[in-house]
Amino acid sequence: LAHLADQDIEAVILDHGLPGMNGLQTLGRLRENFPDVPVIMLTGLNDAETAVQALRAGADDYLTKPFELKRLFDLLRQARVTRKEAPAKVKPASKSGNKTTLHSNNPQLRQLLGHLAKAAKLDSTILLTGESGTGKTYFAREIHRLSPRAPEEFITVSCPALPRELLESELFGHERGAFTGATASRAGRFEQASKGTLFLDEIGDLPQELQPKLLNVLQDREFFRVGGSKMLQTSARVIAATNVNLRSRVEEGSFREDLYYRLNIIELRIPSLRERREDIPDLAETILEQIASRRGSEGWSLTPRAHEVLKDFDWPGNVRQLENVLERATAFAEKDSLHADDFLPLLEGRREGGQVTGSGVAAGTGGLTLQEVERAAFIQTYLRTGKNKARTARELGISERSVYNLLGRHGLK
Structure with missing residues (x-):
């Protein structure tokens, strides 16, 4: 360290097994006082953890002993070139x-x-x-x-x-x-x-x-x-x-x-979405704004109950799945606000204690009105059949005319 302060040193070859202050400690001092000097760390065989620590601490590269001199010279040359070119090659961020x-x-x-x-x-x-x-x-x-x-x-x-x-x-x-x-x-x-x-x-x-x-x-x-x-x-x-x-x-x-x-x-x-449920409402609102911008529409808001439904879901597909569900829900939305029953048919299950079964239909009313449960069941069947009106009618045991009436009632025409 004293030599570096007094002389123009082009590179440092640093052995981890130094007496007194070890190589990693010395590397920390080097980077603190001489950030632009290339450093190659020498480590023992099978000492991969030290090598990783050295790279994280700012070493340009490392070599495990024993090694060939040609390999050392190559690393020194590359480290010098990289540090010399870095200011010219990399522009500062705005x-x-x-x-x-x-x-x-x-x-x-x-x-x-x-x-x-x-x-x-x-x-x-x-x-x-x-x-x-x-x-x-x-x-x-x-x-x-x-x-x-x-x-x-x-x-x-x-x-x-x-x-x-x-x-x-x-x-x-x-x-x-x-x-x-x-x-x-x-x-x-x-x-x-x-x-x-x-x-x-x-x-x-x-x-x-x-x-x-x-x-x-x-x-x-x-x-x-x-x-x-x-x-x-x-x-x-x-x-x-x-x-x-x-x-x-x-x-x-x-x-x-x-x-x-x-x-x-x-x-x-990167944590999963279920590990940060408190972010789901804000994230959903942001995604809805992006969808509205792409479609040139005025956008949608989420009701408090819709927020709870989204927060209660486990989201195995994480943010990508949330984006997909919001895209589909807005495609069938009646108004500019999204309700819980807009999402129930689209969710494949919620965490234990939630109110949606594996098929996505409410296991209990959970505070939903009869009309909300009916709408959720109808939309789920309609989507599952690929929007086939005849199949939807057969599965629900109603006439095809009734399917058309329900589509109109729920704003899905």
């Missing part, structure tokens, strides 16, 4: 975009938003975890918006959406003639997002054959196009997301442990 616009009444999510804002300022790889439909793509975009890379590209790649051969080309690009149908060269997403952010959705589904290549990019920032011989470089910031337990995938042998640690520098877990 002053209007440096605060999150997300708000929550839930303490767990409020804490997450604080961590998200801090993580956005760093250039570390981020792993977003949480159930399907919790909004991981939305949070990834928010991280990008709050980061110094905000003016640059935000590119999304869904790992399970493409077969292995096409996914490799999508990520890394290909040269002409690399495979059947490759009639022209194409830049991959790592090239296109080089100054911005690359979001890898459902990273747990990344084929095992591509995992070493992704690991190499995260480590060395270098890669080849499919069928190419020229080494390309990227400075893309990577955000990955998964709804599976990657640690379990590592133990099963279907996901590389070293790749897991490279991705899991900063982990942010």
